[in-house]
Amino acid sequence: TSPTLSIHATQAGIILGTAAYMSPEQAAGKPVDKRSDLWAFGVVLMEMLTGRPVFPGETVSHILAAVLKSDPDWTALPANTPAPIRRLLRRCLDKDRRRRLDSAADARLEIEEALTAPSAGDGAAAAQSGPAPRSAWPRALPWALFACAAVGLAVVLSLWAPWRAVAPVPHVTRTTITTSGSAALTITGIDRDLALSPDGTHVVYVGNRGTQLFVRALDALEPVAIASSAGAAGLRAPFVSPDGQWVAFIDTPLTLRKVAITGGPPITLARLDGGSRGATWALNDTIVFATNDPGTGLQRVSAAGGTAEVLTRPDHAQGEADHLWPEILPGGRGVLFTITSQTGGLDTAQVAVRDQRTGTQKVLLRGGSHAHYLAGGLASAKRGEGGHLVYLAAGTLRAIPFDLNRLEMHGTAVPVLPRLATTGTGAGDFDVALDGTLVYVDVPGGLAANARTLLWVDRTGKEEPVAAPPHAYQHPRLSPDGTRVALGSTDQENDLYIWDLRRATLTRLTLDQGQDHFPLWTPDGRRIAFSSDRGGASNLWWQAADGTGAAERLTTSNNGQNLTGITPDGTAVVFDEQTPTMGRDLLQLALDGTRRVTPLLQTKFDERNGVVSPDGRWLAYESNSSGPTEIYVRPFPNVGGGQWQVSTAGGTRPLWARSAKEMFYVGADGTLLRVPVEASGAIWNAGTPMKLLEGRYSIVGGGGRSYDVSPDGQRFLMIKAPGTDASAAPPALIVVQHWDEELKRLVPAK
Structure with missing residues (x-):
C-alpha cells in the first residue's frame, strides 16, 4: 500500500491524496485539474499490468521524489502489451500535463482499439525481448483491460474524493x-x-x-x-x-x-x-x-x-x-x-x-x-x-x-x-x-x-465612401471607361456583381450554381471574363456585361485556373494554373476562334497574378523563385528576353497605372506601394518602391488582387472590412x- 496524506482540505497549497498515485503537479503542491485524474488512472493501469509499483519508495518523501523525477520502467510491461495500451500509458504518465492525455474518452478509445486486435503487441518491445512464448495473454487481454480500466477508474474516484468534495463549482x-x-x-x-x-x-x-x-x-x-x-x-x-x-x-x-x-x-x-x-x-x-x-x-x-x-x-x-x-x-x-x-x-x-x-x-x-x-x-x-x-x-x-x-x-x-x-x-x-x-x-x-464596403482613397489617404451596400466584396475591377465596377463575392453563392457608379445600382451578373471569381473587363467594355467551377474545376468563362445571353466556356482543364490579366487589344488573356507537380504556372489564352492556350512561365516555383502593361510589351507577375514572393517584369509575349525585379522586400498583386509609367503592388506588410518605371527599347527599369497607402484595407482577398486604380491614376478603389476604420479600435x-x-x-x- 501507499501512504496517504490526509491534511485539512481547505488549506491552500497543501498536497492531498495517496502518494504513489499523485501527479507531479500535485506532488509539487501546484493546482490540479482533470489531467491529474488521468495520471492516477495510468499509474493504476500500469501497476495492474506489471504487478509492481510504478513509483516505489520506502517513505512518502521517497515516493514523491520518484513521482517528480523518475520515469516509469516501460520494460516492465508484458512483451505482448498492445501498442495502443503502451501509447495510452505514455500519454497518461507524461510529467508535462500540457502533453498529457486530456480525456477519459480518449483512454476508452485507446482501450477499444486494443480490444479490436487483442494479439497485436508493440513491435519494438517484442523485438527487444525476442520471440514471446505462446500464452493465455492474448485470450485474457480483453478481460484484463476491462478489469484494469474499471478498477483504475474506481481507484481514481476514491483517491480524489476528498479534494473533489471540497472543490468549488467553476464560475463562468x-x-x-x-x-x-x-x-x-x-x-x-x-x-x-x-x-x-x-x-x-x-x-x-x-x-x-x-x-x-x-x-x-x-x-x-x-x-x-x-x-x-x-x-x-x-x-x-x-x-x-x-x-x-x-x-x-x-x-x-x-x-x-x-x-x-x-x-x-x-x-x-x-x-x-x-x-x-x-x-x-x-x-x-x-x-x-x-x-x-x-x-x-x-x-x-x-x-x-x-x-x-x-x-x-x-x-x-x-x-x-x-x-x-x-x-x-x-x-x-x-x-x-x-x-x-x-x-x-x-x-x-x-x-x-x-x-x-x-x-x-x-x-x-x-x-x-x-x-x-x-x-x-x-x-x-x-x-x-x-x-x-x-x-x-x-x-x-x-x-x-x-x-x-x-x-x-x-x-x-x-x-x-x-x-x-x-x-x-x-x-x-x-x-x-x-x-x-x-x-x-x-x-x-x-x-x-464579410460585410465589406467600397471606397475611393486618394494618394494622400483621404477616403470617400462608395454608396454600394455592404457585401462580401473582393477583386474589384473598373470598366475601361471608369463608370462601372465588376466585383467578386466571398459569400456562399460566390457570384459576380456590377456596381454602376453613375446610377448607384448593384446588379447581380452571374446566377449559376458554381463559384465565380476574378472578373475582368474586355477592353471594349462589352464582356466580362472570369474564373468559374460551374463545369468542374475552376476554368475560364466569359459573359456579356449587360447580363444577356449565356456564359461561354473558354478553357477546359482539370486544373484550377485564376484569370488575372488581358492584353490591351483584347486578343488574349493571362491566367495562372495550379498543376499537381509544378505549382502555379502562367499561361495565355487566345480569344480568337482557336482558343489556343500557350505556356508563358512554367517552373518548379509559383508564378501568378500576371498582368500585361498598357502598351502590351511587358508582363508583371509575382514569383517565389528567390524564396520570398517578389514582383518581376519580363518582355511580353516573348518572356525569355530578360527579367527585372521590381519589389525589394517582398511583394504580391502587381498592377500597372494606365500611363504605363508607374506600377503598384502589395508589400509584405500589407501596405500598397508605388514604383516609377520606364522602358527604353528592350531594356526595362524600375525606380525605388515607395509606400503609398497604409490604411486597413482588404487588398489581398482570395489569392487575387482586391484593389484597382482609376483611369487617371489618382484614386484607388479599395475594400474595407467592418470595424477597421482608422479611428475605430x-x-x-x-x-x-x-x-x-x-x-x-x-x-x-x-
Missing part, C-alpha cells in the same frame, strides 16, 4: 482582450482568424494586417509574434496541435505550414489545391483540411509533411457543392464538417460527421455550419454529464446536446451567442478548448466579417472560461 468568467498596433487582430473574412490551445491556456490569432501570427497566453499581458507571412498578408486559419506545442496555419501561396508555439522557423507541410476552408489536428499526428476546390472535399496529410490524401468528395449529383470546416472530435473517432449546397446558400448547408474508423458519414443537422464539440462529461471534462455540439446558424452560435459515443444529437438547439464575426462561406471567428473555454470575436454593431477577443458550465444551464442534456 468573461475577459476582453484588446489588441493594438502591429499586434492588432486582423479579420480576413475568408477563414477563421484565431484558435485556442486544447488546454485553453493560449489564444493564437492573425494580426498586423494578415502578415503575422501571434500567441497570447491568458496569464500574460502581451502577445508574442511567432511567425510572419512568406508573402503579403497571407496568414490565416491557425490551429493548434493536440499537445499544444505546435501551431499550424495557411500561408501564401496556398501552403500549409507549422511553427512551434514558442516561435521559430516555419516548416512547410503541404501545398493546397485551393483557398483554405478550415483545418484540424488529430491525435494520431495527421491534419485534416479542406479547400475551396469543389473536386476535393476533406483531405488528410501527415503533421510531419507529405502528400495529401483525399478523404471525401462532394456528391455533385445530389446537389452538394463542397465539404468544408473539419473539426476532429475528442479521441479522434470522428470529424465534423460542413456540406455546402449548390443552391440556397448557408440556409441549406448541413453539418455532418465522418466516422474515422469506418469511413462512413452521416448528416447531423441542416441549416448550420462550422460545428465544434464541447465536452461536458466523461468524454473530456466533468464526469457524468453530456457534451454539446456548437455551430453557426443565421449568424448566431447555437448549441445542442450531443452523444459522443453514438455520434448522435438529442434535444433541441438553443442560441447561445447572438453576435460574433462570421464569413460568407460559413465559418466563424470562434474556437472552443477541451477544458470548456470559448474565444470569439465580437464585431462592433453585429456586422458579419480593432475588434476584441472575448474569452469565456468554464463556458461549458453555462451551456449546461442553457442547454441541459436530457
Whole structure:
C-alpha cells in the first residue's frame, strides 16, 4: 500500500491524496485539474499490468521524489502489451500535463482499439525481448483491460474524493482582450482568424494586417509574434496541435505550414489545391483540411509533411457543392464538417460527421455550419454529464446536446451567442478548448466579417465612401471607361456583381450554381471574363456585361485556373494554373476562334497574378523563385528576353497605372506601394518602391488582387472590412472560461 496524506482540505497549497498515485503537479503542491485524474488512472493501469509499483519508495518523501523525477520502467510491461495500451500509458504518465492525455474518452478509445486486435503487441518491445512464448495473454487481454480500466477508474474516484468534495463549482468568467498596433487582430473574412490551445491556456490569432501570427497566453499581458507571412498578408486559419506545442496555419501561396508555439522557423507541410476552408489536428499526428476546390472535399496529410490524401468528395449529383470546416472530435473517432449546397446558400448547408474508423458519414443537422464539440462529461471534462455540439446558424452560435459515443444529437438547439464575426462561406471567428473555454470575436454593431464596403482613397489617404451596400466584396475591377465596377463575392453563392457608379445600382451578373471569381473587363467594355467551377474545376468563362445571353466556356482543364490579366487589344488573356507537380504556372489564352492556350512561365516555383502593361510589351507577375514572393517584369509575349525585379522586400498583386509609367503592388506588410518605371527599347527599369497607402484595407482577398486604380491614376478603389476604420479600435477577443458550465444551464442534456 501507499501512504496517504490526509491534511485539512481547505488549506491552500497543501498536497492531498495517496502518494504513489499523485501527479507531479500535485506532488509539487501546484493546482490540479482533470489531467491529474488521468495520471492516477495510468499509474493504476500500469501497476495492474506489471504487478509492481510504478513509483516505489520506502517513505512518502521517497515516493514523491520518484513521482517528480523518475520515469516509469516501460520494460516492465508484458512483451505482448498492445501498442495502443503502451501509447495510452505514455500519454497518461507524461510529467508535462500540457502533453498529457486530456480525456477519459480518449483512454476508452485507446482501450477499444486494443480490444479490436487483442494479439497485436508493440513491435519494438517484442523485438527487444525476442520471440514471446505462446500464452493465455492474448485470450485474457480483453478481460484484463476491462478489469484494469474499471478498477483504475474506481481507484481514481476514491483517491480524489476528498479534494473533489471540497472543490468549488467553476464560475463562468468573461475577459476582453484588446489588441493594438502591429499586434492588432486582423479579420480576413475568408477563414477563421484565431484558435485556442486544447488546454485553453493560449489564444493564437492573425494580426498586423494578415502578415503575422501571434500567441497570447491568458496569464500574460502581451502577445508574442511567432511567425510572419512568406508573402503579403497571407496568414490565416491557425490551429493548434493536440499537445499544444505546435501551431499550424495557411500561408501564401496556398501552403500549409507549422511553427512551434514558442516561435521559430516555419516548416512547410503541404501545398493546397485551393483557398483554405478550415483545418484540424488529430491525435494520431495527421491534419485534416479542406479547400475551396469543389473536386476535393476533406483531405488528410501527415503533421510531419507529405502528400495529401483525399478523404471525401462532394456528391455533385445530389446537389452538394463542397465539404468544408473539419473539426476532429475528442479521441479522434470522428470529424465534423460542413456540406455546402449548390443552391440556397448557408440556409441549406448541413453539418455532418465522418466516422474515422469506418469511413462512413452521416448528416447531423441542416441549416448550420462550422460545428465544434464541447465536452461536458466523461468524454473530456466533468464526469457524468453530456457534451454539446456548437455551430453557426443565421449568424448566431447555437448549441445542442450531443452523444459522443453514438455520434448522435438529442434535444433541441438553443442560441447561445447572438453576435460574433462570421464569413460568407460559413465559418466563424470562434474556437472552443477541451477544458470548456470559448474565444470569439465580437464585431462592433453585429456586422458579419464579410460585410465589406467600397471606397475611393486618394494618394494622400483621404477616403470617400462608395454608396454600394455592404457585401462580401473582393477583386474589384473598373470598366475601361471608369463608370462601372465588376466585383467578386466571398459569400456562399460566390457570384459576380456590377456596381454602376453613375446610377448607384448593384446588379447581380452571374446566377449559376458554381463559384465565380476574378472578373475582368474586355477592353471594349462589352464582356466580362472570369474564373468559374460551374463545369468542374475552376476554368475560364466569359459573359456579356449587360447580363444577356449565356456564359461561354473558354478553357477546359482539370486544373484550377485564376484569370488575372488581358492584353490591351483584347486578343488574349493571362491566367495562372495550379498543376499537381509544378505549382502555379502562367499561361495565355487566345480569344480568337482557336482558343489556343500557350505556356508563358512554367517552373518548379509559383508564378501568378500576371498582368500585361498598357502598351502590351511587358508582363508583371509575382514569383517565389528567390524564396520570398517578389514582383518581376519580363518582355511580353516573348518572356525569355530578360527579367527585372521590381519589389525589394517582398511583394504580391502587381498592377500597372494606365500611363504605363508607374506600377503598384502589395508589400509584405500589407501596405500598397508605388514604383516609377520606364522602358527604353528592350531594356526595362524600375525606380525605388515607395509606400503609398497604409490604411486597413482588404487588398489581398482570395489569392487575387482586391484593389484597382482609376483611369487617371489618382484614386484607388479599395475594400474595407467592418470595424477597421482608422479611428475605430480593432475588434476584441472575448474569452469565456468554464463556458461549458453555462451551456449546461442553457442547454441541459436530457
